[in-house]
Amino acid sequence: MSTASAGLSGRLAAAWIPVALAASLAMLATAHAFERFGGYAPCLLCLKQREVYWVAAGIALVAFAGMRSPALRALRPWMGLALGLVFLFGAGLAAFHAGVEWKWWPGPAACAAGGGSVAGLDMGGLIDGSLKVREPACDNAAWRLAGLSMAGWNAVMSLGLATAGVAAWRFGRGRA
Template identity: 55%
Template sequence: MMQLIRAVLDRWAFFALGSAALMLAIAHAFETFGGYAPCTLCLRAREVYWVAGTVALACILAVKLPKILRWRWLFYAALALVFAVGVAVAVYHSGAEWKWWPGPSTCASTGGGVSTKAMSDLLGGAKIQPPACDEAAWRLLGLSMAGWNALISLKLTFYSAWAALRERPRS
């Protein structure tokens, strides 16, 4: 088991890039095939994964240069920070869904998916309410998409920090 973890941490930038891409693909699939329109906080969560993917890709490309290889730990630390922001966004979103605190003012409590009627209303000049951030559209084992995102982001934060600590130069 430790060998597998060591192998993953040795190539953490690739796994972080793959994880970010997979999370974006899953979100897109829920939207495209499931009909779940993203709320404001869902879009914020996606931004985190776009940033994480960019940092991971920059790491993959930069460490090809010999002088940059010793700074790889900084890329991993940056990934840990980005994923930690993802945890914060997801926990905030989950808390709003559970009514522990109010969601952002940009989220309406009367939102829903985008239907054909909603699209024709929008094209006709009507104002459409965005999906609500404080209502979970889907749950699995009691957790909404935001809840699962919090757990996954926490795992990615942990592994990014672990990879950074392993790579950090010892003096």
């Protein structure tokens, strides 16, 4: 490989870190916007999918902070691979959740508790803590676009991010 192409590969691998950070933060912001402004309460699996993006953002932030350090520069491709693997896990988790929504397989037992309503209850239950508000069920897709639920779209996005992370590792290996 020529020096010019090795330099380009290294720059592409380095560019992946801030892209992964921005993508993670954008996915978290989108999820919180659906919850806050759209009124879509997250189920247990939705919250678990968010944890993946928090982990990815943390890894990307550490990698981004160490990008200028000559000692850490050699680790950049491996951080890209770590991000790719985190996103791959997220894609699997989101695909599992989408399968639960399509009733292809059962979700975790904690996910079946949804559907509770607080209509007609007095404020005393809120004050004394006896009011039990249940989370939405994981097997109920509250929103779909082009046939995919939020979990389905998350699987697609996470798989794309995982592919980018592995490509960054492949192109940046040994050329950081």
